[in-house]
Amino acid sequence: MADVARSAQVALSTVSRALGGKPGVSEEQRARILAVARELDYAVSPAASGLASGRTGAVGVLVPHIDRWFHSTVLAGLEDGLRETGMDLLLYRAESAGERSAFFSALPFRRRVDALAVVAISLSEAETAALAGHGIPVIGISCRLPGQRFVGIDDAAGAAAAVRHLTNLGHRRIAVIRTTTVTGSYGAASAERYRGYRQAMAERGLEVPDAYVASAPWGVEGGAEAMAQLLASSRPPTAVFCESDEVAIGALRTLRRSNLVPGRDLSVMGFDDHLMADLLDLSTVAQPVQDQGRIGADLLLAALGRGEADRPEVVLPTRLVVRGTTASPQGR
Amino acid sequence: MADVARSAQVALSTVSRALGGKPGVSEEQRARILAVARELDYAVSPAASGLASGRTGAVGVLVPHIDRWFHSTVLAGLEDGLRETGMDLLLYRAESAGERSAFFSALPFRRRVDALAVVAISLSEAETAALAGHGIPVIGISCRLPGQRFVGIDDAAGAAAAVRHLTNLGHRRIAVIRTTTVTGSYGAASAERYRGYRQAMAERGLEVPDAYVASAPWGVEGGAEAMAQLLASSRPPTAVFCESDEVAIGALRTLRRSNLVPGRDLSVMGFDDHLMADLLDLSTVAQPVQDQGRIGADLLLAALGRGEADRPEVVLPTRLVVRGTTASPQGR
């Protein structure tokens, strides 16, 4: 930077202001300094800048998975919302319980980022406090962190809409396939979707026998097994609501292998509107995933005082997508 | 750090050495200092450390897409290989031609990372030089960067194996669906796979009429259209080699909508072994994707002098996966 100052015949501080986009520099000077900097192929050292200012110019994102459709799409949206700002994006993953506790004990983002986004991981108040306790804002994408900004959908409402679609078709024996995380527990979204299912069933005065509540580890395999289990019950359901499309895809596989036709013999509903849902003609509840990332970026920037509208909570709409795997039950 | 030094009754420099894992500190001291640091909940400032040492403790990764199976899986592998080291991972994406040139003119990773991994983007020698010219090592994952470390597969060999599988089944009229990037050009992997296809065809003395070479933008839609185009030719092929599974999935969709049965009426080969390939019973060429990320991490560390075995080039094996979409042509 000294070189630039010398070359432009101005003081170091003026260069700093010009390059930092700070006020207090005439446009004329600023333009000249920018030109000189470009010519010298100069780039500000983030380390020095960070040391002096206390800001890192980066945000972190913590995800439970990188290579799943939902999470990578959120990441893509986040990156998209951040690119223009010049903020860097630091990627942290905590998949297993061990990794998660390692993350919480090491807090590797400390002093590294100005703000942190947490994607689809439900944290206790204590855990949230542990993150936010370092003076940086923390936001939740697809998960509510007590007292922090949030963007996501209304999972319960989406699930209820899905189940109402089934009851409207005439189904009364509607099962659910719940999904568990790698730790074997139910995530927050799962809990909410389940709540929506129970609620919509109760609205119609429909019973939910225990045998109609299946649980499976997230994924195609889990869904396939859960569906097999449901088919084996003494009085199989006529419709199944799956807490995620990946699970529904597994359910469809079991159906196909049992020579049952989705829609005709048994209706299947997913949730998410995964890319493959369209291909497999799967009825589902669509949620705007990339938008959640993009809005997450906005919230991050707003929290850093760089954004426009700061909102404590953004709830995006879901949309019922009716395709071929749902239809009225036979012999109604 | 001063606090820690005071608390531990040692000099600042000793604390620095102890925390940095540098030699020249008695084990006794080191243990005590570490204990004090933990108790004080102290974490080294990466900014200050970076300013003083010139190292950032972070690596960058440049991907063309975040939300595609291949790329997110590579990212997952990279993250996995890096987590233990404490190195941070900075995510850069350049999707369109505009974003790519913006990346090259801004070089946002400058002074931010100690090394850069480029995933599946073929760069010219000039572009590679522009990246490496900042004194940091650059490695290519699934793309060769002139003069830099590389990890990937032998695309041509994989494609040739796929085509040989088809010729061994008795096919002679074998078409190919090529995939173009968002810029409309062929990527390096596409070029190599096409080369493998031509080579395997030539080996068997088989003709490749122009009508048997279809091109489509990457993705399901593109594949569907390309397949429709192939079916419309005066003498349709009996088998189609697709440069990627996503494209093959689109091809299968067109087949289904044309009431043709994959395998029986027309054989379809993919490439990559996407998660969905198994579900759709698609024959394909499997490549170890997560491993490429993991080994990419090793190469980065080796380039920084922190790794073990440094190899200039790692070529991972591909594996032919025969499923239901390929079979001998009818009426052979």
Added chain:
DNA sequence: TTGAAAGCGCTAACAG
């Protein structure tokens, strides 16, 4: 093995 001290390259008062 330990300590003292000189920067690393910026930002942000403060003064002009």
Added chain:
DNA sequence: CTGTTAGCGCTTTCAA
């Protein structure tokens, strides 16, 4: 609007 200057919190010689 511009310049001067004092740190920011470390790493790393160099000396002891």
